[in-house]
Amino acid sequence: MPVLKWGIAAATRITHDFVNALSTIEDSQHTVLAVADVEMARAREFATRHEIPKCYDGFDALSLDTDVDVVFVGTLNAYRYRVVRLMLERAKHVLCEKPLCLSVPQAEELYRVAKERNVFLMEGMWSRCFPSYARLHELLQSDCIGEITHIQVQHGCQAYVERSLGSSITLELGLYALQLGQLIYGCPPLHVKCNAQLNNVGVDVECEFILDYGQNRKLAACISGLENLENCAKLLGSKGEIKLNNYWCLTSLAKPNNVNENWPLPSAKYEFNHTNACGLRYEAEEVRRCIEKRLLECPLYTHAQSLELLQIAEEMRRQIGVKYDDIVCLSL
DSSP states (O other): OOOOEEEEOOOOOHHHHHHHTTSSSTTOOOOEEEEEEESSOOOOOOHHHHSSSEESSSHHHHHHHHOOOEEOOOOGGGGGGHHHHHHHTTEEEEESSSSOSSSHHHHHHHHHHHHHOOOEEEOGGGGGGGGHHHHHHHHTTTTSSEEEEEEEEEOOOOOOOOOTTTOIIIIIIHHHHHHHHHHHHHHHOOOEEEEEOOOTTSOOEEEEEHHHHHHHHHHHHHEEESOOOOOOOOETTTTTEEEEEEEOOOOEEEEEGGGEOOOOOOOOSOOSSTTTGGGGHHHHHHHHHHHHOSSSSSSTOOOOHHHHHHHHHHHHHHHHHHHTTTTTOOOO
């Protein structure tokens, strides 16, 4: 396969990190051809900084660029459905930062359109692409800690959440805990219980939830956008435990008897905005592998798995009283 040619939808903190991470791939078969934003000045500044040859005022022009193979969508949450759909309708492969959108019906529609257009679409659950996750799977298959009956997650940092933009701590951080439960137990929970602290505009800034997967298997998570927490997950099994440091972007785990395994990340030209964001290189490489094989979805995080987590997140929002009905699909 020739070099994979990327377009970038929105000049944001996460798209900066993605392009910065791409630059660390040795003998890279990736190139960034274009960036688009609703503000041309922002697109131009982004293009200059990252040495991107084309910049566009708005996303329509990017969708029409026949040189672009795949688009990374990093807009604010409430705009993603429209941007992703536009790219799919123009036969672009798409990697979209999570959450893919703000409702299950929207996600179902996007996956339907992708299949109809015969293009690849992935919600960017980058955690699944880290080599450490493959190693974790090996350890669990080897019965390293026996049967896992409990997963404990703490994840907290100072985070800005704004209802009008479709953000919440459940969507920004909570989805990572949900994907870990899905990965470990391999099935949806039978019961979900969620409590949250809402801010003055009615969106969750802290939450605690317990997922019951049956057969005495549970996940308990404490998620905060107000304070820094330990940011780890513990897998408790019948023979011991495994601790995952920065479990959503895993570069270090502690096995029983405090035996550590590490996967250091390379340095990049610029500083990153997010923890271990250089690991986005693994996600980009996985997208390349999938497109090269002409897959329409990523086997590490399938469309069905994405929909399952979005359904759980919707149930959690229902329990805590957070609604996005009036902003579920904002115009560009």
